Amino acid sequence: MDRxxxxxxxxxxxxxxxxxxxxxxxxxxxxxxxxxxxxxQGEVAAIQTMVKALGDSAAEYGGGHVRSLAVRxxxxxxxxWLHGQYTEPIGRALYAATSQLVHLIGWMASDEGADSHTQAxxxxxxxHACRLADEAGEPELAATALRGMAxxxxxxxxRHRAEAVALADRAMGYAQHLSDPRAVAYYxxxxxxxxxxxxxHRRATNVLSASQTQIERTASAPAGESWxxxxxxGRWAHASGMTLARMGDLEGAQxxxxxxxxxxxxxxxxxxxxxxxxxxxxxxxxxxxxxxLEAWTEFLDCAEGIRSSRVRDAAEDMQIRLAxxxxxxxxxxxxxxxGRLLTLS
Numbered sequence: 510m511d512r513x514x515x516x517x518x519x520x521x522x523x524x525x526x527x528x529x530x531x532x533x534x535x536x537x538x539x540x541x542x543x544x545x546x547x548x549x550q551g552e553v554a555a556i557q558t559m560v561k562a563l564g565d566s567a568a569e570y571g572g573g574h575v576r577s578l579a580v581r582x583x584x585x586x587x588x589x590w591l592h593g594q595y596t597e598p599i600g601r602a603l604y605a606a607t608s609q610l611v612h613l614i615g616w617m618a619s620d621e622g623a624d625s626h627t628q629a630x631x632x633x634x635x636x637h638a639c640r641l642a643d644e645a646g647e648p649e650l651a652a653t654a655l656r657g658m659a660x661x662x663x664x665x666x667x668r669h670r671a672e673a674v675a676l677a678d679r680a681m682g683y684a685q686h687l688s689d690p691r692a693v694a695y696y697x698x699x700x701x702x703x704x705x706x707x708x709x710h711r712r713a714t715n716v717l718s719a720s721q722t723q724i725e726r727t728a729s730a731p732a733g734e735s736w737x738x739x740x741x742x743g744r745w746a747h748a749s750g751m752t753l754a755r756m757g758d759l760e761g762a763q764x765x766x767x768x769x770x771x772x773x774x775x776x777x778x779x780x781x782x783x784x785x786x787x788x789x790x791x792x793x794x795x796x797x798x799x800x801x802l803e804a805w806t807e808f809l810d811c812a813e814g815i816r817s818s819r820v821r822d823a824a825e826d827m828q829i830r831l832a833x834x835x836x837x838x839x840x841x842x843x844x845x846x847x848g849r850l851l852t853l854s
């Protein structure tokens with residue numbers, strides 16, 4: 510991925526749905542063709558329903574499971590609605606719902622494949638989701654799209670640490686006036702991870718502590734409908750655990766991942782598989798070989814049928830680490846299972 514262009518957005522990406530500028534909604538309200546389809550709250554609700562259904566499926570079986578279906582819905586159904594006739598309030602609601610759908614497709618692409626083409630495609634979708642959210646006046650949706658780009662930069666490793674911090678900071682800029690503690694904790698945890706990657710452990714620790722304060726407020730806070738508002742304390746425990754591991758605190762990381770699994774509960778197969786894969790690695794690094802095998806056994810049970818680059822990466826990482834133990838029958842069996850998973854996924 511081109512380091513110099515990571516923070517920029519190509520004209521082709523922004524032209525995908527024909528969104529020209531911040532006055533697009535107002536302009537379309539006044540210039541829509543009289544032959545254009547009429548759009549109301551029903552169409553907005555339809556997009557929201559599809560986002561939930563597609564998101565639930567992807568959370569269970571990975572981003573590669575229904576991405577083509579989501580793209581077809583965007584182009585065949587939502588595209589004509591964006592060029593339709595609507596009032597300004599409906600237009601803003603339409604743009605907001607479309608931002609969620611576009612962000613979801615970006616997440617699906619990012620989760621489906623780690624190759625540079627797929628990741629660049631995901632980045633373009635994220636950038637477009639941010640633009641749509643900005644035009645709709647929805648800072649939380651804009652922050653969520655920027656967070657997706659920050660997570661991509663983090664995954665690319667230390668060479669992209671400056672981009673990761675910059676994008677996470679920009680997300681926090683959008684999030685500074687939000688009232689939902691789940692959303693605030695969501696962006697703060699990403700900024701903490703970016704700071705840890707950047708080697709700024711003091712900032713990472715401070716921001717992680719602030720995110721913990723926010724997530725602990727969610728016990729009495731009503732759940733929202735946005736992507737960020739579904740950030741649960743269990744998901745926070747996983748994210749914080751991986752940030753602690755990045756800073757070398759393996760004991761603290763294991764505590765958080767154990768709590769994510771056993772105390773807070775994670776009811777999505779893909780999410781649970783990711784936590785178990787990470788937990789196996791951390792246990793092995795701590796010298797707990799049997800504990801690592803236990804976590805990786807459950808990981809493989811969860812991972813079957815999931816189309817996700819993160820799950821594939823975890824299986825490959827596990828297989829490489831287990832190659833150091835050729836004399837252990839359990840390790841050989843898990844390595845063989847991981848190989849079959851990699852062949853099928």
